[in-house]
Each structure stands twice: as C-alpha cells, then as structure tokens.
Amino acid sequence: MTLILAMLLDAALGEPRWLWSRMPHPAILMGRAVGWCDGWLNRGSARRLRGSVTMILLGLGAIGLGALLEELGPLVEILVTAILLAQRSLVDHVAAVGDALRLSLGDARLAVGRIVGRDTAAMQSSDVARGAIESAAENLSDGVIAPVFWFLIGGLPGLLLYKITNTADSMIGYRTDKYREFGWAAARFDDLLNLVPARLTALLIVASHAIWFDWPAIAAEAPRHRSPNAGWPEAAMARALGIALSGPRTYHGILTDFPYVNDSGRKDIGAPEIDAACSALWRAWAGALVLVIVLVLVFH
Structure with missing residues (x-):
C-alpha cells in the first residue's frame, strides 16, 4: 500500500518548487555524496579498486539510511518514496519541449537541452522531438519503473540503493580518461540494477499499446543500442x-x-509525437500501478 500511495502522490504533485527552493532535493544530496567520493578517492593508482570501494560505501550508506527512514513510520516512507519517483516531473519536462516547439525552434532547443546530453544548437525540429522522446523512454525506466521495481524487491533500502547507483553512474560512469577506471563499478552496477526494469518498461509500453506483434522486432533492435x-x-x-x-x-x-x-518509422516528427510520447508515459505508468496493486492483493 505504501508504494501505491507514493505513486499516486508523485503523479498528483510531482516536484513542488516551493519545497525544493527552500531545501536541497535528495538527488542533490546524493550528488554531493558522489562528488565528495570522487574528489577524495579518484586519484593515484588502482582507480578501479577505488571506484569499487566508492560504490560499496555509497551502497551501504543508502541501505542504512533507507532502513533508518523505514523505522520512522509509514508516512515518512510514503513521502520519501514519492519524492524519489519522477513520473509527473518527467512528463512535465517532456511536454515542455513540445510546447516550446510550437512557439519556436530556438525555444525548443533550450527546452530539450534541459533533458538531453547531446549538442542542441544545430538541432532541427525532428531532432528536438527525437531527443525529447528518447529521453522520455529512457527516463521512464530509470526514473519510474526501476525505482518501483527495487522498492518492491527491497523496500526503501532497495530504492535508495538504486537511486544512489543511478546518480553515481550519471556523474562518474563515463568512458573518459578521468572516469574510465574510477567509474567502472558505478556503470556496471547501474547496468545490473537496470537489467530487469528496462525490459519491464518495454513490456509495459507494449502492453499499454497492444503491440505484442512488434515484440520480436523490439527484442532484435534493443541490443543494438x-x-x-x-x-x-x-x-x-x-x-x-x-x-x-x-x-x-x-x-x-x-x-x-x-x-x-x-528505421522504417516516421522521421519527420514534431510536437504531436511528443504529445503522444507523454500519453505513452501515462499509459505505461498506469500499467505499472495496476501491476503493483495486483501484487499487493496477491501477497498481502
């Protein structure tokens, strides 16, 4: 029941600006923890070992904090879980790109630049739409389905372990000279934790759009990414x-x-396709909610 209420709360309220303008968001605090480890341990020799130690320390800290928060009661657990889900904020950010694209290409480039890591200065309308929709799909997995999955597996400790790993991967899991060795453990552990949720996300999208006949093609194309x-x-x-x-x-x-x-799909796309992606996000979220409700009824 905790997870159901948290999912509904996140969907209804999203990220209240009045709150996070007055105090740091948990994601910011996690980023500071990863940054501190980066500055302290990412130096000298044996950087892969140092990066592995970093992930052990961060993981144990996340699990311990999650266990402590669980002891504070169901209300705290619901609030923390809702804060760590990102359905409403994801939809809002993606929809904002579509709204901006209706105004001007320049506005759209600025909006999509907030949610993608690629260069946006020379993007055309179709590039903007593709970037927004790709971000929608990937972040549905990382920001919604994976947190739900790991809460089901390990409660709040499992959710916090996933979030700190995902944060670490986004900060140090790069194949650059600085992070190729130090960020190896973060990247590999994040890949492991997302193995099931990513495929579950694909299944939810497929189920919510009744395109089961496309599953063989999806399964063939996904590994090429x-x-x-x-x-x-x-x-x-x-x-x-x-x-x-x-x-x-x-x-x-x-x-x-x-x-x-x-490759055979439409390449000339724009704001209407972004709107359709936002609808797909809600349909997949609804499917996940129904699945959670069924699991709660079956096991409790």
Whole structure:
C-alpha cells in the first residue's frame, strides 16, 4: 500500500518548487555524496579498486539510511518514496519541449537541452522531438519503473540503493580518461540494477499499446543500442508511436552516426509525437500501478 500511495502522490504533485527552493532535493544530496567520493578517492593508482570501494560505501550508506527512514513510520516512507519517483516531473519536462516547439525552434532547443546530453544548437525540429522522446523512454525506466521495481524487491533500502547507483553512474560512469577506471563499478552496477526494469518498461509500453506483434522486432533492435538497457524502452516507444528514434546526433561538436531504431518509422516528427510520447508515459505508468496493486492483493 505504501508504494501505491507514493505513486499516486508523485503523479498528483510531482516536484513542488516551493519545497525544493527552500531545501536541497535528495538527488542533490546524493550528488554531493558522489562528488565528495570522487574528489577524495579518484586519484593515484588502482582507480578501479577505488571506484569499487566508492560504490560499496555509497551502497551501504543508502541501505542504512533507507532502513533508518523505514523505522520512522509509514508516512515518512510514503513521502520519501514519492519524492524519489519522477513520473509527473518527467512528463512535465517532456511536454515542455513540445510546447516550446510550437512557439519556436530556438525555444525548443533550450527546452530539450534541459533533458538531453547531446549538442542542441544545430538541432532541427525532428531532432528536438527525437531527443525529447528518447529521453522520455529512457527516463521512464530509470526514473519510474526501476525505482518501483527495487522498492518492491527491497523496500526503501532497495530504492535508495538504486537511486544512489543511478546518480553515481550519471556523474562518474563515463568512458573518459578521468572516469574510465574510477567509474567502472558505478556503470556496471547501474547496468545490473537496470537489467530487469528496462525490459519491464518495454513490456509495459507494449502492453499499454497492444503491440505484442512488434515484440520480436523490439527484442532484435534493443541490443543494438549503445546502452545494454536503454535500447529496450526506446525500441518499444519507437514501435508504439510508429516513429524512428536514435539516429545521428552531435556530442561535444562531434557527429556520431548512430543507426535508427525502427528505421522504417516516421522521421519527420514534431510536437504531436511528443504529445503522444507523454500519453505513452501515462499509459505505461498506469500499467505499472495496476501491476503493483495486483501484487499487493496477491501477497498481502
């Protein structure tokens, strides 16, 4: 019941600005913890070992904090869980890109730049829409379904373990000279924790759009993605909307020619497809909520 109420609370309220303008969001605190470990341990030799120690320390701290918060009662547990879910804020951010695209391409580039890591200065309308929809699909898995899954598995300690791992991966899990060794453990552990949720997210998208006949194509395309997990929700979203995702994009001034996902889908896309992606986010979320309710009824 805790998870059901938390999902509903997050969907209704999202991220209240009045609260987070007065105090740091838990994600900010997690980022500070990862940054402190980065500054303290990412130096000298044996950096892969140091990065592994970092993840052990962060993971144990997250599990311990989760156990402590659980002892404070169900109200605290519901509030913390709702805060760590991101359904409403994800939909709001993606929808904002569609709204901006209706105003001007410049506004849209600024809006999509808040949710993607690629270069946006030369994006055309279809590039903006693809970026927003890809972010929607990937963050549905990372920000909603995976936290729900790990709460079901391990309660608040499981949820916090997932969130600190995902935060660490987003900060140090890069194949750069600075982080290739130190961030190895964060990246690999994040891949492991997202293994099931990413595929579950794809199943929820497929089920909520009744496109089971597309599953073989999704399963064939997903492993071609540069990420071992992100390809699953992205391939499912592409098929659900009948569009092509991924494709060429620019990072730090360098054009990378990624293959399209669902190459036969529409490539000339815009605000209407972003709206459809937001609808898909809610449909998948509703499917997840129904699944959680069924599990609660069966096991409790």
